[in-house]
Amino acid sequence: MSMNDFFLWMSLILGFLVLVSLYRGIGGPGFLNRIVAINDIGTKSVVILVLMGLVIQRVDMFVDISLAYALLNFIGTLAAAKYLERKGAI
Amino acid sequence: MLEVLSGLLIACGIFLFASGTLGLLRLPDFYCRMHATGKCDTLGASLALIGCALYNGFSLVSLKILFIVLFIFLANPTATHAIGRAALVNQVFPWTRGPSPAGSNFGKEREEE
Numbered sequence: 143m144s145m146n147d148f149f150l151w152m153s154l155i156l157g158f159l160v161l162v163s164l165y166r167g168i169g170g171p172g173f174l175n176r177i178v179a180i181n182d183i184g185t186k187s188v189v190i191l192v193l194m195g196l197v198i199q200r201v202d203m204f205v206d207i208s209l210a211y212a213l214l215n216f217i218g219t220l221a222a223a224k225y226l227e228r229k230g231a232i
Numbered sequence: 233m234l235e236v237l238s239g240l241l242i243a244c245g246i247f248l249f250a251s252g253t254l255g256l257l258r259l260p261d262f263y264c265r266m267h268a269t270g271k272c273d274t275l276g277a278s279l280a281l282i283g284c285a286l287y288n289g290f291s292l293v294s295l296k297i298l299f300i301v302l303f304i305f306l307a308n309p310t311a312t313h314a315i316g317r318a319a320l321v322n323q324v325f326p327w328t329r330g331p332s333p334a335g336s337n338f339g340k341e342r343e344e345e
Contacts, residue, residue: 145235145287152246152280159246159253166256166265174319178266181311182256185273185304186249189280192297193242196284205296212300216307223314227321 146197153193160186177222184215238287245280248272261327262319270312277304 160183167179188208195204255268278301285297 145239148239148242152242155246156249159249163253163256163269172262174262174315174324175265177315178262178269178312179256181308181315182252182269182273185277185308188300188304189245189249189277192281192284192300196287201284201288202293202296205293205300209296209300209303212303212307216303216311219311220314223311223318226315226318 149193149197153190153197156186156190156193160190173226177219177226181215181219184211184218188212188215234286234289238283241283241286242280245276245278245283248276248279252276262324263316263326266312266316266319270308274304274308277301277308 163179163182163186167176167183170176170179188211191204191208191211192201195201195208198204249272252269252272255272256265259265259268281297281301281304285294285301288294288297
């Protein structure tokens with residue numbers, strides 16, 4: 143079990159966890175639970191991206207992608223929260 | 233030695249992610265779920281990314297990975313705070329087991345959206 147396999151197994155587990163938290167994302171009773179689920183999935187996909195970068199030995203490219211992804215995820219969550227505060231749509 | 237350490241860190245990060253997801257599913261109320269994912273994601277992502285940075289050795293890319301860790305440490309709690317505040321502004325009250333505190337409709341029934 144080389145380090146490469148280890149990274150693959152870890153990102154596989156993370157992928158499964160993304161599916162599990164997607165359940166809350168789709169079935170979440172309201173708008174709020176869905177934002178939390180999407181935020182959760184966003185952080186997980188950042189880690190999956192970096193792990194995939196290590197597997198494919200192109201880390202420099204994937205680190206930039208995951209950095210941009212983390213930024214966008216954060217801004218998306220803030221935008222949803224701000225919309226919620228103004229509009230009040232639960 | 234370095235590989236063992238980074239593998240261990242990544243494994244701990246994945247375990248924290250799993251516990252955060254478990255909290256997201258099983259906890260009864262919106263605030264509990266946000267509470268669970270907010271903390272477990274921040275630390276889980278940080279441990280996993282530090283493990284990746286360690287495995288990658290000393291280079292600019294590792295510095296960028298550590299910057300992602302710093303960013304997640306700052307951004308995730310802020311996002312969670314923003315959502316929580318937005319929820320509280322919209323009269324979403326935390327769920328309480330049993331009789332609610334006297335003199336308030338504080339979480340009478342389990343919150344339905």
